Amino acid sequence: MDDDTELVATRPADEWWRSAVIYQIYPRSFADSDGDGIGDLAGVTARLDSLADLGIDAIWLSPFYRSPQNDAGYDVADYRDIDPLFGTLDDFDTMLHKAHELELRVIVDLVPNHSSDDHVWFKEALAAAPGSAERARYIFRDGRGPGGDLPPNNWESVFGGDAWTRVTEADGTPGQWYLHLFDSSQPDLDWSNRWVHEQFIDVLRFWLDRGVDGFRVDVAHGMVKAEGLPDWTPAEGAGSMGGAGGVSLSPGLESEAITQPDTPPYWAQDGVHAIFREWRSVLDEYEGDRVLCAEAWVDPLAKLALWVRSDEMDQAFNFTYLETPWSAPAIRKVVDDSIAAFSSVGAPSTWVLSNHDVVRHASRLALTAPNPQGAGVGPRSAGQPIPELGLRRARAATTLMLALPGSAYLYQGEELGLPEVVDLPDEAREDPTFRRTGGEKYGRDGCRVPIPWESDAPAYGFSPTGASWLPQPGEWSELARDAQAGVPGSTLELYRAALAERVASGLGTGALSWLGGFGDSVVAFVNAGVTVIANVGEIPVELPIGEVLLSSEALDGATLPPDTTVWLRTE
Known part of the structure; x- marks a missing residue:
């Protein structure tokens, strides 16, 4: 990289998503209306004004389907209905209408890699014989070894343990095995089967017809598996979802990304692209700029x-990133x-620091030991986060991120500076990772604790009764x-000011030019x-002379303190 080199983030286009700030709502932890x-969805509707006031452009909701x-x-039993925990389809329509009134777009989660084992598709597959059309919806295989007693290959679940479970056939004998890259209650669908494609096209149309503005596609890099399902052993310490994994997120540590010579046979296969091209054509039939966003842990960029x-x-x-x-x-x-890679195909870069699957960045940026994705942090973890340092770095990191051209994603509660909840009691944890690894990995519960709205209310305003599915600190x-x-100076007001200035200055649609002369420790x-x-x-x-538009921390005269980001208007 040369100093003073201009990098253009996108080719000229006016689609809303190219520069949008999108706020992730994890519905079970956002706002509880019924106690x-x-x-639930009614809770989301009741709090939408607060999000509009924050200055975001769209919301993305994690799954609310029957499950x-x-x-x-993320174990979906019906892709066309709302789980009673979250409300009804009428509640969804009310929420969608309110969001659109507030000029917020709505993106919903889609989970196409796997369904729940409670889905009628899988129940019918279990009831049918090996080799049947119903079994062909999922990845069933005969076992290896005498009597088929060994799994079809050596793949491990993202959540720990084997990625295969053996079924008992209708006659009571041990039968075939089915693949589940995640929990055993989440059988993988077989995307080599045209029937599966047609079902999901119908699902897309169901929600598009209701008026949603797009889809975030869960495990978009995992839907197609390599021919023959060959054995694969991940590198030690690799991230559970693929991609770089193993990158040190801790200050002062020098570890590098773990690299492997080949792509795992269950991630990032070329066949996924034909699926998304077909989906793109479906979305293009609808008015407006309907968006598809991939959750794809893929390296390199x-x-x-x-x-x-x-x-x-x-x-x-x-x-x-x-x-x-x-x-x-x-x-x-x-x-x-990032800018070079995404610009090469005419797409905007996205930027994200936290979500429902990773340690919140107000803690992650101040960990003192490596923490591979999916491991989580608990009371017995090595390298506990340093709270004050983590929040300071998180504020600086977000202020930097929101100044970058392209689109940014925020995770609920980060605008409050929420840290990872490290000290959840073992008996309160619900993440399958904790159970399937016997507590060796804490998993993701620490970033999913219900968020606080009012300091003196029951459950801090999350629930009128004070109930909370995970305990709040x-x-x-x-x-x-x-x-x-x-x-x-509060974190909420920092986010509000940054989002307002981002729009006022056109940062999302701008072009970035690097500045030299500040030394290796400065961006x-x-x-x-x-x-x-x-x-x-x-x-x-030392800072150049200029008008301070925004600073993640108070400035000391004309100098920029450590772990601080500033926006200036210079002459």
Whole structure:
């Protein structure tokens, strides 16, 4: 990367999603309207004004479909209905109408890699004989070894343990095995079967006809498996979902991304692209700019860009950016690589720091030991986060991210500076990862704790009865939305100011030019006439003369403190 080199994030286009800030709602932890301790769609509707006031452009909702909730709704039993935990289809329509009144677009989660074992499709497959059309909906195989007693291959579940479960046939004898890359209650669908394609096209149309603005596609890199399902052993310490994995997210650690010579046979297979091209043609039949966003843990970024070619997806989550350590050279490189890769196919880069599957960045950026994706953090984990440092770095990282051209994703509660909840009691944990690994991995519960709205209300305003499906920390009273609203310097007001200035200055549609002369511990660039300087080092940095538009921390005269980002209007 050369100093003063201009990088254009997108080719000229006016689709809303190219520069949008999209806010992820995890429904069971957002707002509970009926007091059962689990968030619901009516709760979302009641709190939409707060999100519009924050300054976002769209919301993305994690699954609310009918489900046994073995994996918090990512085990779908009916793709065309709402689980009673969350409400009804009428509640969904009310929420959608209210969001559109507030000029917020609505993106819904789609889970096509697997269904629930409670789905009628799978129940019919179990009842049918090996080799039947019903079995062909899923990946059933005969076992290996004498009597077929061994799994068809050596694949391991993302959540720990074998990726295969053996069924008992109708006559009571041990039968075939079915593949589940995740929990045993989540059998993988077989996307080599045209019947599966047709079912999901109908699902797309069901929600598009209701008026949704797009889909976030879960495990978009896992739907197609390599021919023959060959054995595969991941590298030690690799991330559970593919991609780089193993990247050090801890300050002062020098570990590099773990690389493997080949692509795992269950991730990032070329066959997925034909699926998304067909979906693209379906969305293009509808008025407006309906968006497809891929959850695809794929490296390198140049390969991930194949998911967002003009006839496929519109966006792909930039997990390489999320996994980048708090290091100025690393940040500069990933921004360079991201803009170059996505621009090469005419797509915007996306930027993200937290979601429902990773340690919240207010803790992750201050871990003191490596933490592979999916491992989570608990009371017995090595390298506990340093809270004050983590929040300071999180504020600086978000202020930097929101100045980048392209589209950004926020995860509910990060605008409050919420940390990972580390000290959840074992008996309260619900993530299948914790159960399937015997507690070796804590999983994702720590980032899913219901968020605080009012400091003095039951469950901090999450639920009128004080019920909460995961226990909330006592110190969250100080982080509640009403405790931060209107308070200068609060994390909520920092986000609100950053989102407003992002729009006012056109940062999302701008072009980035790097600035030199600040040293290796500084990230400095100009975008849309705004000078952005992030001090990622340990000593203050002298600032150029200019009007301060925004700063993640209070400034000390004309210097930028460590772990602080500033936006300036210079002459």
